[in-house]
Amino acid sequence: MMKIGKWMCGLACLLCGQAAMAGRVPMKLWYDEPAKVWMTSALPVGNGEIGAMFFGGVDREQLQFNDKTLWSGSTTKRGSYQNMGDLFFDFGTVGAYEDYRRELSLDDAVGSVSYTQGGVRYVREYFASRPDSVIVVRLSTPGSKGRLDFTLRMQDGRQGATLVEGRRMAVKGTLDLLSYEAQAELLADGGTVEPVPGGLKVSGADAVTVLLTGATNFDLASPSYTHGDAQAVHGRVEARLDKAARKSYKALKAAHLADYRPLFARVELDLGAEMPDYATDELVRGHKDHPYLDMLYFQYGRYLMLGSSRGGQLPSNLQGLWNNVNNPAWECDYHSNINVQMNYWPAEVTNLSECYEPFIKYVSIEAMKEGGSWQQVARKENCRGWAVHTQNNIFGYTDWLINRPANAWYCTHLWQHYAYTLDKDYLRTTAYPVMKATCEYWFDRLKENAEGRLVAPNEWSPEHGPWEDGVAYAQQLIYALFEETLAAAEVLQIEDGFVAELEGKFAKLDNGLHIGSWGQIKEWTVQEDRKGDHQRHLSHLMALYPCDQISWLKDPKYAEAAKVALDSRGDGATGWSRAWKVSCWARLWDGERAYRLLKQAQNLTDVTIVSMDDNAGGVYENLFCAHPSFQIDGNFGATAGIAEMLLQNTPRGVYLLPALPSAWADGHFKGLKAKGGFTFDVAWKDGKIVETRVHSAAGGECRLYLPGQKPLRVKKARGGKVDFGQDADGTVSFRTKAGKSYCICWN
Ligand code: FUC
Numbered sequence: 001m002m003k004i005g006k007w008m009c010g011l012a013c014l015l016c017g018q019a020a021m022a023g024r025v026p027m028k029l030w031y032d033e034p035a036k037v038w039m040t041s042a043l044p045v046g047n048g049e050i051g052a053m054f055f056g057g058v059d060r061e062q063l064q065f066n067d068k069t070l071w072s073g074s075t076t077k078r079g080s081y082q083n084m085g086d087l088f089f090d091f092g093t094v095g096a097y098e099d100y101r102r103e104l105s106l107d108d109a110v111g112s113v114s115y116t117q118g119g120v121r122y123v124r125e126y127f128a129s130r131p132d133s134v135i136v137v138r139l140s141t142p143g144s145k146g147r148l149d150f151t152l153r154m155q156d157g158r159q160g161a162t163l164v165e166g167r168r169m170a171v172k173g174t175l176d177l178l179s180y181e182a183q184a185e186l187l188a189d190g191g192t193v194e195p196v197p198g199g200l201k202v203s204g205a206d207a208v209t210v211l212l213t214g215a216t217n218f219d220l221a222s223p224s225y226t227h228g229d230a231q232a233v234h235g236r237v238e239a240r241l242d243k244a245a246r247k248s249y250k251a252l253k254a255a256h257l258a259d260y261r262p263l264f265a266r267v268e269l270d271l272g273a274e275m276p277d278y279a280t281d282e283l284v285r286g287h288k289d290h291p292y293l294d295m296l297y298f299q300y301g302r303y304l305m306l307g308s309s310r311g312g313q314l315p316s317n318l319q320g321l322w323n324n325v326n327n328p329a330w331e332c333d334y335h336s337n338i339n340v341q342m343n344y345w346p347a348e349v350t351n352l353s354e355c356y357e358p359f360i361k362y363v364s365i366e367a368m369k370e371g372g373s374w375q376q377v378a379r380k381e382n383c384r385g386w387a388v389h390t391q392n393n394i395f396g397y398t399d400w401l402i403n404r405p406a407n408a409w410y411c412t413h414l415w416q417h418y419a420y421t422l423d424k425d426y427l428r429t430t431a432y433p434v435m436k437a438t439c440e441y442w443f444d445r446l447k448e449n450a451e452g453r454l455v456a457p458n459e460w461s462p463e464h465g466p467w468e469d470g471v472a473y474a475q476q477l478i479y480a481l482f483e484e485t486l487a488a489a490e491v492l493q494i495e496d497g498f499v500a501e502l503e504g505k506f507a508k509l510d511n512g513l514h515i516g517s518w519g520q521i522k523e524w525t526v527q528e529d530r531k532g533d534h535q536r537h538l539s540h541l542m543a544l545y546p547c548d549q550i551s552w553l554k555d556p557k558y559a560e561a562a563k564v565a566l567d568s569r570g571d572g573a574t575g576w577s578r579a580w581k582v583s584c585w586a587r588l589w590d591g592e593r594a595y596r597l598l599k600q601a602q603n604l605t606d607v608t609i610v611s612m613d614d615n616a617g618g619v620y621e622n623l624f625c626a627h628p629s630f631q632i633d634g635n636f637g638a639t640a641g642i643a644e645m646l647l648q649n650t651p652r653g654v655y656l657l658p659a660l661p662s663a664w665a666d667g668h669f670k671g672l673k674a675k676g677g678f679t680f681d682v683a684w685k686d687g688k689i690v691e692t693r694v695h696s697a698a699g700g701e702c703r704l705y706l707p708g709q710k711p712l713r714v715k716k717a718r719g720g721k722v723d724f725g726q727d728a729d730g731t732v733s734f735r736t737k738a739g740k741s742y743c744i745c746w747n
Pocket of ligand 1: 318330536576
């Protein structure tokens with residue numbers, strides 16, 4: 001009660017336009033010992049394009065780092081995502097230490113390590129700055145002077161030589177197509193710095209700042225996939241370091257916080273829990289039901305998205321951008337049959353629309369590249385438009401099984417970005433041309449079946465079963481593509497031959513919803529679905545989530561059949577699959593089941609090799625999702641799933657708390673987004689909404705689906721009654737003005 005009351009005061013402040021940061025529960029991962037294993041316990045920082053993992057070792061610190069564009073391979077060779085390199089800090093202090101703490105603050109995107117050794121308090125901070133394009137490490141000894149002694153070495157990820165010049169170190173090299181370079185600069189306050197083989201030795205310093213950055217000459221938009229040569233990369237890296245080195249540590253950190261904090265703070269989730277006293281590994285191991293874990297896991301997905309998907313032209317890959325080896329699982333690539341898509345499920349709803357941009361660029365640039373490899377895949381099948389296979393590198397190379405419906409799936413993402421932002425220029429210039437080209441691919445590819453319905457020939461259901469005509473996966477995705485492209489044409493007021501053809505084809509399209517012999521949504525047309533088939537992909541339930549053709553508010557018999565099919569898949573599975581099931585159960589408004597799946601998704605594991613075992617998925621100590629091995633899709637999928645439990649876009653309007661489990665009886669969220677440019681703040685008590693505030697970015701009618709919950713009044717944020725209507729089915733609607741906020745009152 002206390003917490004809700006406090007928030008409602010906060011709400012009043014919010015309504016006056018002031019940020020209600022005070023009282024926010026800190027979002028932190030923390031541990032009382034150094035990390036031992038990169039995958040399971042080191043902690044990530046990232047600025048969206050470059051990132052690092054820190055271990056927090058006392059005798060030796062390792063900072064492994066990445067640039068998202070560093071790939072071997074080419075337009076004709078798969079290659080793989082690479083480790084860029086490591087920084088090693090050797091302190092040479094083998095001895096006891098105490099009061100050790102290793103932390104990652106999600107609120108600030110700052111990592112820290114502190115401990116006491118030999119009577120000296122050692123403190124380190126780590127962050128990846130977007131404004132300055134550098135990773136920063138600060139070492140200090142508060143209260144002591146001249147006590148920092150260590151050797152810093154830089155190691156190339158491919159065993160290349162390390163160049164040391166002055167206070168700077170560099171590694172560089174070439175891969176199949178790309179040139180890369182990374183540089184680090186050491187800035188010491190006091191003491192001495194001298195070169196040693198492969199590094200720099202610091203003696204008696206008061207504090208040290210290390211700046212690190214890296215780049216390649218990758219350019220997605222260029223036909224050669226490169227821009228400039230090794231010298232140009234060198235110039236770029238050097239310029240970044242020169243600029244950053246002119247700033248004080250304080251100024252670098254201030255710029256980082258000013259950039260990051262407002263983005264992260266857009267969304268708050270409070271499930272009625274304070275930050276517990278347990279270290280994060282202990283929290284997952286022994287106190288998994290503590291709601292703080294859900295708050296943290298939710299926000300971790302947002303943190304990881306900001307860290308791996310800002311700027312540039314590449315989406316986050318299978319590990320976001322964090323990878324310490326040169327032969328990662330599945331090349332740490334772009335898988336088109338669930339993984340890269342799941343990475344973007346939380347983007348709009350959790351208010352990180354700008355993080356969508358790299359994915360949108362990747363899809364729109366590759367799809368529209370004249371004669372590019374995605375177009376060639378389509379031409380080989382005598383189709384216009386474009387298509388991809390399952391595995392994709394960053395140079396347009398696409399292989400393993402063809403996954404034609406992925407083109408429609410990617411387009412649903414292009415549409416999502418519009419549906420939330422209502423950015424018509426983006427829709428006209430970027431999304432619509434790709435959506436149109438994709439429809440044309442399917443115009444050329446679809447065929448009529450015996451019933452006169454249009455079906456996709458010879459399709460699959462990833463990654464099992466036969467190839468057949470008209471499987472649910474393909475039909476449901478093409479349905480979404482056609483429906484959304486028609487909606488886009490309407491928004492853009494396009495009425496031409498293409499739109500007329502699309503209308504005709506949409507009317508004849510098989511929608512992929514067929515109910516089978518045991519009451520399930522059928523996965524295939526000919527082959528019988530096996531009850532109890534626990535295959536991890538839920539490809540026949542695309543229409544339930546992430547698409548929306550299936551809803552209790554449309555034709556409930558399909559929602560019932562989806563429930564039967566989902567239930568048959570079971571609760572086990574790999575990391576991302578469990579996360580997907582959270583969203584699916586949320587869409588079916590079964591909060592307890594969604595919660596159960598979320599708890600399964602948080603099973604602690606230390607398995608670091610690839611496993612397809614139903615029982616192996618979960619999380620590591622560092623809360624990276626374990627497929628296993630580490631796959632970040634499950635992190636993003638779980639964040640989206642938690643959001644889906646709290647807010648849903650339905651055919652009758654925004655449904656607040658549609659799948660609230662009893663474990664989250666009291667709480668509030670702030671800043672979740674719904675389609676149409678609406679942002680919601682909601683507080684609830686005993687499972688019932690007590691306060692709602694909605695901000696309208698674009699104006700228009702705000703529609704809420706609130707079965708059984710009649711609001712007393714709707715008012716403008718600064719007072720003033722607003723007329724609203726409520727239908728018998730629970731739909732509340734009122735008109736909004738762009739830029740204005742409204743309160744919906746329940747008591
Ligand atoms: C898909 C999945 C696997 C794995 C791989 C990276 O092929 O079926 O489980 O996630 O992507």
